[in-house]
Amino acid sequence: MATSRKKLFIKTYGCQMNVYDSGRMADVLAPLGYEPAEEAEGADMVILNTCHIREKASEKVYSELGRLRLQQQEKAAAGERMIIAVAGCVAQAEGAEIMARAPHVDMVFGPQTYHQLPEMVTRAVRGAGGVINTDFPVESKFDLLPGEGATPQGPSAFVSVQEGCDKFCTFCVVPYTRGAEYSRSAAQILEETRRMVANGTVEITLLGQNVNAYHGEGPDGRTWGLGRLIRELAEIDGLRRIRYTTSHPRDMDDDLISAHGQVPQLMPFVHLPVQSGSDRILAAMNRKHTADDYRRIVDKLRDARPGLALSSDFIVGFPGETAEDFAATLRLITDVTYASAYSFKYSARPGTPAAAMAEGRLTEDDKSARLEAVQNLLAEQQRAFNAGLLGTVQEVLFDRRGKHAGQLLGRSPYMQAVHATAPDRLLGQVVPVRVTAVSASSLGGEVVTTESVHGAAQQGAAARPPFISPDIKANHQEMTA
Ligand code: SF4
Secondary structure (H helix, E strand, O other): OOOOOOOEEHHHHHOOHHHHHOOOOHHHHHHHOEEOOOOOOOOOEEEEEEEEOOOHHHHHHHHHHHHHHHHHHHHHOOOOOOOEEEHHHHHHHHHHHHHHHHOOOOEEOOHHHHHHHHHHHHHHHOOOEEEEOOOOOOOHHHOOOOOOOOOOOOOOOEOOOEOOOOOOOOOOOHHHHHOEEEEEOOHHHHHHHHHHHOOOOOOOEEEOHHHOOEEEEEOOOOEEEEHHHHHHHHHOOOOOOEEEEOOOOOOOOOHHHHHHHOOEEEEOEOOOEEEEOOOOHHHHHOOOOOOHHHHHHHHHHHOOOOOOEEEEEEEEOOOOOHHHHHHHHHHHHHHHOOOOEEEEEEEEEOOHHHHHHHOOOOOOOHHHHHHHHHHHHHHHHHHHHHOOOOOOOOEEEEEEEEEOOOOEEEEEOOEEEEEOOOOOOHHHOOEEEEHHHHHHHHEEEEEOOHHHHHHHHHHHHHHHHOOOOOHHHHHHHHHHH
């Protein structure tokens, strides 16, 4: 039976996991005739894929729903229907409250239910009242979603390997909105990645809320950790780069650390959130590690892969954070040094233990002052890190066109945005680029020739140890073919 074409607009908030989930929702809805649209206007279905991590997340969703209501009414006046759905963590946390406050919403569903979307859409289309689904179903959505990688994902793609979290940090909603930690089977992940690579993907980022807690079943019947999974993925011909995010220090085991020294495709950049440098605050956050535990892990990572760069997350102004606690955070940043980082003022997430901590709450002014101090220090480190790459040759994966004619944009091994004048045929390729300009947040460079690659490889080895893989020459031949 032919399915009529319908337009689907998904607005994604928050993390890479949500970006990935939005892609999967589009995959699930494609057989029902829904095709991706660039904007909400005129769409037959609009899904807000929400994030609950940041402050006022739900208020932002409600104001967006207000705007969508007008568009829904315009469509209705023309005799057409716009289905409005709220998915993701705000949907999971607020559930029926969303329908109560915004009755024009047709579907509210949590992150564990995306495989049930066709059934929910059928119910919504029948119009028998709003559909609310915030279950944690017994079946795994990963087993029931269509296989990832069947359609081209582009040069750089996400692969979800685990979801949920059992850590229960006292400030975080993830264990409540995403549920208990669950790892996909290694066979599924390997198969999907092979398909993606066959379709032109050269870089994958393994995704999970607590990705290094990965403990999936291997094809040998044993439980594989993330290190083992990465080693197997690295065997896939044509896969040039592997990344993973987001990690917890407690799950950074020796096998994963040693993979950083042994797997050239594993990029020398790790996002390893620490949140605070004070043991007292780390305990209040229920982080299950101390500041020195974190320092030791960083040392081991850098021993395994010299030149490895780090990013992190910091929360300032957690309830009870004293001036000494805050000074410990600044000390930790100074000791570790970061290539980039995210930092936020603490703000209470309803339903989390920290939201009930009344003692020692800081004023907004105090939190702002601390945030400024942390951000100044981190920005200084980021500038210094970028400046240290000036004149070196970095492998850049060009994944899109730049704003200017003849310009391509890509990412360095350290996730810096890099722009260079380069022909379109280099899109989707890992290309040696000499860094000729640095700014606070990006690099500019020139694509180098075969001869200069060899010179630069030697020069790079003597200076900072950014990784120049052995296949750099092969890649260069490819790009000049
Ligand atoms: S480990 Fe990460 S996802 Fe899990 S509770 Fe803590 S902050 Fe949230």
